[in-house]
Amino acid sequence: MIEKNVKRNLSTYYSSLSLLEDRTVLLLCVSNVLDRMSESILVPLLPIYAVRLGLNPLLLGVMFALLTATRAVASAPCGYLADRYGKRPFIACGMIIGALSIITLGFVTDPVLILALRALDGVAAGMRNAPTTTYLGDISDDETRPQVLSVYQSTGTLDATIGPAFGGIIAAVGSFSVPFVLLGGCTLLGGSLLAAFLPSIESESENRRLRPKISLGAVRGQSSPLFIALTLSALLSGLGLGATSPIIAPLLQETIGAGSAYMGMFWSLFSISLTVVMPVGGSLVNSFGKRRGVLVGKTIWTAVIVVVGSVHIWFVPPLLYMLGAVGSAFSGPALGTIRYETAPDGNDGTVLGVYSTFSSVGHAIGPLASGAIASAMSYQAAYLSVAVVWGLDVLVLASAFVVGETTTSVKNSPAE
Known part of the structure; x- marks a missing residue:
């Protein structure tokens, strides 16, 4: 009896994985894994590679900021153009251009060219991010949309487990350029698969006839309290994520003596947890409630930041970040679904592009803000300040949800 109950529960919780039987969803998820693997090697390897080539700390910071800056600039225009000309070309071309920029990184030694390639990779990310989310929303219905988004997001988390380890091993036994070529080739393969096999969506021809226009009047018409709240939330969440990443390692080194082995375990456990x-979060979103899922997930992360920044015991950070993964499982698919369902038909890519732009701006500002606070005060103060950002994010969304905006969707599909 217990065994049957366990199997039944697993079948329910992981029912979203059955959507991989859909060839289009599977194709997008496989391409996502291939793409994110190459992206994930840049965090541990690119700084070492760049220092070997003579980039000073300032240029190293610019190198990472350029990606988010150019992605912020490209996201909204590319979302608009994808609404007008079709999402498939932007998804495939964005991945292929990003792959070529990563492969080329393995062969250039000029700092200016390295920075240019990072900027190009950011443009490529802006080309494909919003159109991909919109495409996934278009091929799913009200019931399966959170599950589709959760499966896609969960396949993307495999990169943090596979990419850095694979790239590090290759770099250790061969040239530093080899990981960029091999894993960039994986992204190129993913982009080629999408270009060859990803089907066009029938509604895209209708969207082209609608010819959405960007104007001040259109922006004012779209500026509902919910749209403003979701835009501000994208900025705040990007700010929080961007601020946390560069200071968590020095914080843990300072407070509990964490070394490279500890941080490797820390990030691996977090990635595996995600x-x-x-997929469980995606399966439970509809029954749990999208608004509730978003607020619960973000509240969990607020608490995680507070405890990790305050309690200095070696086993607390990995355990709390595993709890944070649960929060992401609730908030990620739910928020993605709300963003898609409340965007107007014909302009959904444009609106999602706006959210992506503000998220990228937050990602660019976050490291600068946390670095400034850490320099003026301490890593602990900088890290705990992120909890304030997450708390503001929760308050902004809760205020918009109380107004009841999510109960009326432009696509005639309720957010609950």
């Missing part, structure tokens, strides 16, 4: 729980 991969395991994200």
Whole structure:
């Protein structure tokens, strides 16, 4: 009896994985894994590679900021153009251009060219991010949309487990350029698969006839309280994520003596947790409630930041970040679904592009803000300040949800 109950529960919780039987969803998820693998090697390897080539700390910071800056600039225009000319070309071309920029990184030694390639990679990310989310929303219905988004997001988390380890091993036994070529080739393969096999959506021809226009009047018409709240939330969440990443390692080194082995375990456990729980969150979103899922997930992360920044015991950070993965499983698919369902038909890519732009701006500002606070005060103060950002994010969304905006969707599909 217990065994049957366990199997039944697993079948329910991981029912979202059955959507991989859909060839289009599977194709997008496989391409996402291939793309994110190459992206994930840049965090541990690119700084070492750049220092070997003579980039000073300032240029190293610019190198990472350029990606988010150019992605912020490209996201909204590319979302608009994808609404007008079709999402498939932007998804495939964005991945292929990003792959070529990563492969080329393995062969250039000029700092200016390295920075240019990072900027190009950011443009490529802006080309494909919003159109991909919109495409996934278009091929799913009200019931399956959170599950589709959760499966896609969970396949993307595999990169943090596979990419850095694979790239590090290759770099250790061969040239530093080899990982960029091999894993960039994986992204190129993913982009080629999408270009060859990703089907066009029938509604795209209708969207082209609608010819959405960007104007001040259109922006004012779209500026509902919910749209403003979701835009501000994208900025705040990007700010929080961007601020946390560069200071968590020095914080843990300062407070509990964490070394490279500890941080490797820390990020691996977090990545594995995301991969395991994200499909569960997608399966439970509709029954749990999208608004509730967003608020619960973000509240969990607020608490995680407060405890990790305050309690200095070696086993607390990995355990709390695993709890944070549960929060992401609730908030990620739910928020993605709300953003898609409340965007107007024909302009959904444009609106999602706006959210992506503000998120990228937050990602660019976050490291600068946390670095400034850490320099003026301490890593602990900088890290705890992120909890304030997450708390503001919760308050902004809760205020908009109380107004009841999510109960009326432009696509005639309720957010609950």
